[in-house]
Amino acid sequence: MTSDVYFEDIEQEIIKLLHSSKVSVQICVAWINGKIFTPVLKEIAKKGVNVELIYDNNHSNIRHGVPSSPEYSSYAINTRLSGAFMHNKFCIIDDEIVINGSYNWSAKAKDSFENIVVIKNNFKLIKKFKTEFADLISYCHAFSTHKVAKCKCGSHLFNLGVLGQESGLYDESRVEIWSVCVKNQHVKYVGEYHEQYLRTQLGLQYDLDEYYDSPKDEMQDEFKREREVIASLQQYFDSLSGTKIHAVGSVSPINHNEYMQGWEPDLNYEIYIRWRDMYFRKIIPESIPDDGYSFDEVNINSIISSQVEI
Numbered sequence: 001m002t003s004d005v006y007f008e009d010i011e012q013e014i015i016k017l018l019h020s021s022k023v024s025v026q027i028c029v030a031w032i033n034g035k036i037f038t039p040v041l042k043e044i045a046k047k048g049v050n051v052e053l054i055y056d057n058n059h060s061n062i063r064h065g066v067p068s069s070p071e072y073s074s075y076a077i078n079t080r081l082s083g084a085f086m087h088n089k090f091c092i093i094d095d096e097i098v099i100n101g102s103y104n105w106s107a108k109a110k111d112s113f114e115n116i117v118v119i120k121n122n123f124k125l126i127k128k129f130k131t132e133f134a135d136l137i138s139y140c141h142a143f144s145t146h147k148v149a150k151c152k153c154g155s156h157l158f159n160l161g162v163l164g165q166e167s168g169l170y171d172e173s174r175v176e177i178w179s180v181c182v183k184n185q186h187v188k189y190v191g192e193y194h195e196q197y198l199r200t201q202l203g204l205q206y207d208l209d210e211y212y213d214s215p216k217d218e219m220q221d222e223f224k225r226e227r228e229v230i231a232s233l234q235q236y237f238d239s240l241s242g243t244k245i246h247a248v249g250s251v252s253p254i255n256h257n258e259y260m261q262g263w264e265p266d267l268n269y270e271i272y273i274r275w276r277d278m279y280f281r282k283i284i285p286e287s288i289p290d291d292g293y294s295f296d297e298v299n300i301n302s303i304i305s306s307q308v309e310i
């Protein structure tokens with residue numbers, strides 16, 4: 001594992017690294033200049049490297065950017081809110097090298113004080129960049145189909161699939177769908193489904209007994225498995241009903257250890273979000289805490305109470 005930082009001659013360093021690619025190049029940048037980078041991308045694509053490019057869909061890129069070409073895949077990203085950017089500047093080469101930093105891949109960036117960090121063989125980190133890259137591509141594909149519904153309080157609504165605990169001879173579980181409001185956590189019950197062996201079927205439960213030749217192989221396999229889980233979760237919820245799911249979670253205790261040690265008298269729960277649609281990622285939190293016992297109002301506690309016998 002090595003890393004280095006560059007403050008000068010950044011463009012040359014990037015081009016040198018791009019030319020060193022053998023299998024794949026994944027570029028995700030806010031700005032990219034076609035005059036500089038189109039010939040490089042075409043050349044590496046010609047030698048058989050799979051080239052994918054994600055860029056922000058802004059005027060500058062439309063005017064000076066890399067034109068789309070059958071030789072590589074390109075994805076122009078629009079943001080949910082106008083005025084927001086797809087502001088990343090990273091690149092993954094052969095699943096072995098990550099380039100990341102302040103440097104825009106533009107002609108103007110040379111005159112500014114900028115940096116890139118080049119990290120090699122840090123596979124934990126590379127997997128995170130690969131996940132962001134893959135999420136951005138699916139975000140790009142689904143962008144125009146998204147609609148955000150509004151709650152009675154004016155806040156945004158999202159649809160949450162809740163995977164219940166499995167128990168019994170056939171790993172029986174109950175899956176619930178709720179509509180949740182972002183700001184005030186108003187919730188509405190949408191429906192439920194009864195399943196058997198669901199976690200196994202979705203690939204959430206598996207045995208880790210494989211042997212890998214290298215940490216890179218292990219990372220690529222883990223990455224592939226994670227993407228398959230996301231795909232099977234989406235497929236499953238799509239097959240249930242017409243309700244588009246924006247997040248999938250499960251109710252889990254937050255003080256299991258303290259409770260087991262006898263330090264705390266009760267188990268407290270949250271809704272742990274396992275997957276969020278990227279379009280809603282800025283508004284759906286990573287976990288939703290219990291907001292207390294509900295008396296007359298339907299809120300997050302209603303979801304938790306429905307899953308856990310309190």
Ligand SMILES: [Zn+2]
Nearest residue numbers: 151153181186
């Ligand atoms: Zn609301």
